[in-house]
Amino acid sequence: MARATGPERRLLAIYTGGTIGMRSEGGVLIPGKGLAAILRTLYLFHDEEYARAHGLPEDLLVLPPASPDQRIIYKVLECQPLFDSSDMTITEWVQIAQIIEKHYAQYQGFVVIHGTDTMAFAASVLSFMLENLQKPIILTGAQVPIHALWNDGRENLLGALLMAGQYIIPEVCLFFQNQLFRGNRTTKVDARRFAAFCSPNLPPLATVGADVTINQELVRKVSGKDQLVVHSNMECNVGLLRLYPGISASLVRAFLQPPLKGVVMETFGSGNGPTKPDLLQELRAAAEQGLVIVNCTHCLQGTVTSDYASGMGMAGAGIVSGFDMTSEAALAKLSYVLGQPGLSLGDRKELLAKDLRGEMTVPRAEEDRSSLQGSRVAWLLSLNSSQEANDMQDILMPSLVLAAAHAGDLNTLQALEELGRDLRLEDCSGQTPLHVAARRGHAAVVTMLLQKGVDVNAQNEDGHSPLLLAVRGRHQSVIGLLRAAGASLSPQELEDVGTELCRLASRADSEGLQAWWQAGADLEQLGYDGHCALQVAEAAGNSDVVALLQSFQGRVGTQPQAP
Numbered sequence: 001m002a003r004a005t006g007p008e009r010r011l012l013a014i015y016t017g018g019t020i021g022m023r024s025e026g027g028v029l030i031p032g033k034g035l036a037a038i039l040r041t042l043y044l045f046h047d048e049e050y051a052r053a054h055g056l057p058e059d060l061l062v063l064p065p066a067s068p069d070q071r072i073i074y075k076v077l078e079c080q081p082l083f084d085s086s087d088m089t090i091t092e093w094v095q096i097a098q099i100i101e102k103h104y105a106q107y108q109g110f111v112v113i114h115g116t117d118t119m120a121f122a123a124s125v126l127s128f129m130l131e132n133l134q135k136p137i138i139l140t141g142a143q144v145p146i147h148a149l150w151n152d153g154r155e156n157l158l159g160a161l162l163m164a165g166q167y168i169i170p171e172v173c174l175f176f177q178n179q180l181f182r183g184n185r186t187t188k189v190d191a192r193r194f195a196a197f198c199s200p201n202l203p204p205l206a207t208v209g210a211d212v213t214i215n216q217e218l219v220r221k222v223s224g225k226d227q228l229v230v231h232s233n234m235e236c237n238v239g240l241l242r243l244y245p246g247i248s249a250s251l252v253r254a255f256l257q258p259p260l261k262g263v264v265m266e267t268f269g270s271g272n273g274p275t276k277p278d279l280l281q282e283l284r285a286a287a288e289q290g291l292v293i294v295n296c297t298h299c300l301q302g303t304v305t306s307d308y309a310s311g312m313g314m315a316g317a318g319i320v321s322g323f324d325m326t327s328e329a330a331l332a333k334l335s336y337v338l339g340q341p342g343l344s345l346g347d348r349k350e351l352l353a354k355d356l357r358g359e360m361t362v363p364r365a366e367e368d369r370s371s372l373q374g375s376r377v378a379w380l381l382s383l384n385s386s387q388e389a390n391d392m393q394d395i396l397m398p399s400l401v402l403a404a405a406h407a408g409d410l411n412t413l414q415a416l417e418e419l420g421r422d423l424r425l426e427d428c429s430g431q432t433p434l435h436v437a438a439r440r441g442h443a444a445v446v447t448m449l450l451q452k453g454v455d456v457n458a459q460n461e462d463g464h465s466p467l468l469l470a471v472r473g474r475h476q477s478v479i480g481l482l483r484a485a486g487a488s489l490s491p492q493e494l495e496d497v498g499t500e501l502c503r504l505a506s507r508a509d510s511e512g513l514q515a516w517w518q519a520g521a522d523l524e525q526l527g528y529d530g531h532c533a534l535q536v537a538e539a540a541g542n543s544d545v546v547a548l549l550q551s552f553q554g555r556v557g558t559q560p561q562a563p
């Protein structure tokens with residue numbers, strides 16, 4: 001973390017509300033206007049003499065000298081209306097991000113004065129909305145109003161201004177009680193004590209005592225050239241579901257209904273949950289219908305693993321591990337990832353599995369698994385001199401090929417193919433590399449495998465073809481590639497498609513319906529109760545889906561082939 005230089009540092013303090021500026025009315029605290037006026041009267045927050053001597057405009061405040069050769073000059077931008085943060089939503093946080101975007105060039109840092117109740121959510125959302133940050137954005141607030149005699153607001157706000165003014169921290173942070181945290185790692189843990197926040201799975205970026213101690217290696221590095229990108233398109237239909245002992249399948253089903261598009265599921269311990277088949281079936285069905293589920297532990301510390309039989313892996317491959325993310329960060333990430341336009345379901349899950357803004361610790365083994373290049377492959381391929389080595393290659397090769405297909409690792413597949421390895425190998429469950437690549441939506445790998453002449457309609461042990469897996473993953477480009485290569489759904493795969501289409505229609509899942517149509521399914525097939533998807537969509541009032549289905553009517557067999 002570089003120390004900021006220059007005689008003047010300009011900051012924008014965006015005041016959104018919260019206890020820090022509240023006043024008492026009728027015995028309760030309500031957001032209070034005029035924070036800048038209060039700060040102007042406090043010497044620690046404004047050096048009037050300096051302001052006059054330097055002819056600073058009326059709306060600027062200046063801190064007393066923090067170092068002999070530097071002044072921090074700031075402006076308080078008061079939002080209208082001011083909020084108790086319990087009332088804030090993604091809409092307000094998008095507005096804050098847009099304010100930052102508008103003033104980004106003018107200021108060297110930003111402080112967001114915010115209520116504490118939802119501050120961890122706000123910090124998490126802002127961290128995903130603001131990509132390629134080169135300047136500090138520091139959220140702070142208080143447990144007690146700043147004008148009270150005994151309060152934490154003064155210390156917190158002054159600390160946030162000093163950190164934003166004196167250091168170049170290219171992150172969304174939260175400053176509270178002398179600690180600077182990465183914002184998307186925080187959670188509020190105390191309703192009354194001044195130490196209201198903690199960062200359970202990442203140490204603070206900085207700690208203030210007699211000295212300011214910076215945890216250099218934790219601070220994210222600035223990438224010099226990249227422009228700030230503000231992602232305002234955040235998906236609001238995301239939710240949080242906390243599992244508890246005895247939770248019923250019907251309750252889970254009720255919660256997972258449209259318009260919900262993604263859910264953070266808080267599970268027990270290291271990512272475990274009840275193994276009741278009906279509950280798992282609900283989760284599996286929802287995931288298959290395209291609902292994105294992120295598994296986070298409801299423990300304050302620790303990470304989701306796959307150590308137990310009761311792990312959520314039981315519910316199927318549809319559930320993404322949130323590792324050690326807080327629920328606040330997971331919800332924000334889900335909202336960001338689902339809000340990104342033009343991505344397939346597989347792409348979205350891949351993004352969720354990555355550490356995007358320092359919000360989670362991905363175990364090293366996971367990272368390694370996603371890229372097979374490097375020492376292990378090189379080692380394996382170098383073993384070509386002895387019979388023993390050949391035997392070893394024969395044993396390991398199918399899983400290596402499948403793992404490369406899973407990771408979308410085209411280079412490794414090409415290397416293996418050049419060495420004469422058979423890309424049509426299947427594993428013990430009949431899964432071919434094409435199945436795996438189709439399921440994950442890796443269009444480049446699918447193209448390469450098709451060019452090598454693999455069987456486009458190969459069936460795995462469950463009788464599933466690569467096309468069906470691509471449909472389930474809603475990977476439209478892959479569906480197009482497979483269809484162009486002659487793939488078609490088998491009568492067995494189409495057996496109960498009517499019921500599935502009705503479910504998709506009831507969930508307003510246009511993407512899912514489109515995938516089936518593209519794969520050649522007849523969308524007029526009736527479900528188990530004799531209704532078709534169009535009737536279900538009409539009854540549910542899903543007008544977009546009705547329009548989509550009507551546009552497909554009478555077009556069976558005319559679906560586009562390769563893109």
Ligand SMILES: NC(=O)C[C@H](N)C(=O)O
Nearest residue numbers: 018019084085115116117
């Ligand atoms: N301490 C606080 O700021 C709590 C307040 N209810 C808020 O979140 O706005």
